[in-house]
Amino acid sequence: MANPTQLGVANSNWTIPNALSGLRLLGVPLFFWLIVGPQSDGLALIILIVSSFTDWLDGYLARRLNQFSRLGELLDPLADRLYVVAALAALYIRDLLPIWVVVALLLRDALMSLLLIYLKRFGITGVPVHFVGKAATMNLLYALPLILLGTFSGLIGELAYVFGWAFLIWGITMYWYAGLLYFRQVLAMKREVHAS
Numbered sequence: 001m002a003n004p005t006q007l008g009v010a011n012s013n014w015t016i017p018n019a020l021s022g023l024r025l026l027g028v029p030l031f032f033w034l035i036v037g038p039q040s041d042g043l044a045l046i047i048l049i050v051s052s053f054t055d056w057l058d059g060y061l062a063r064r065l066n067q068f069s070r071l072g073e074l075l076d077p078l079a080d081r082l083y084v085v086a087a088l089a090a091l092y093i094r095d096l097l098p099i100w101v102v103v104a105l106l107l108r109d110a111l112m113s114l115l116l117i118y119l120k121r122f123g124i125t126g127v128p129v130h131f132v133g134k135a136a137t138m139n140l141l142y143a144l145p146l147i148l149l150g151t152f153s154g155l156i157g158e159l160a161y162v163f164g165w166a167f168l169i170w171g172i173t174m175y176w177y178a179g180l181l182y183f184r185q186v187l188a189m190k191r192e193v194h195a196s
Helices: 016-036 041-065 070-093 099-120 131-149 155-195
Strands: none
Touching: 016 041, 016 070, 041 070, 041 131, 070 099, 070 131, 099 155, 131 155
């Protein structure tokens, strides 16, 4: 008898990985509020750790159960992006990040959004995700909580602050480099559209 996950469940939006991605999204406003409201940095870090675990788990389950969907492809990077934006905004409000960091990251995202809007004119709805882009996002997802952990006293706080800034600088650099790679992909795709 065929496995039910091979009989079309993969095309459904009602999947376990999508449910986990939805839970991750629900955690974003709570994560933001914990940092800027009561400044419960420990709880905020716990939410981020749980979110990171569910991020890995939904990818694992999608592959294991063959539960892939277009919604899942959208929700997963959206949750990552919203956690990065929420952390950026919260850390800036708390005076833990300078404005140039926020501008550098949001400007790159804005330029990528404009690039995707431009691509739609040619019937192209997206560009393949590049490894460098994923690595840049992971660096940022490590950096921002480490900078938050850097507010803790003692050796752990000092080390977290140093490593957090190292991940952040490397992440910003890779983020912009990934943007350049995406731009090159767009030029190549545009040439293919004109050639066909």
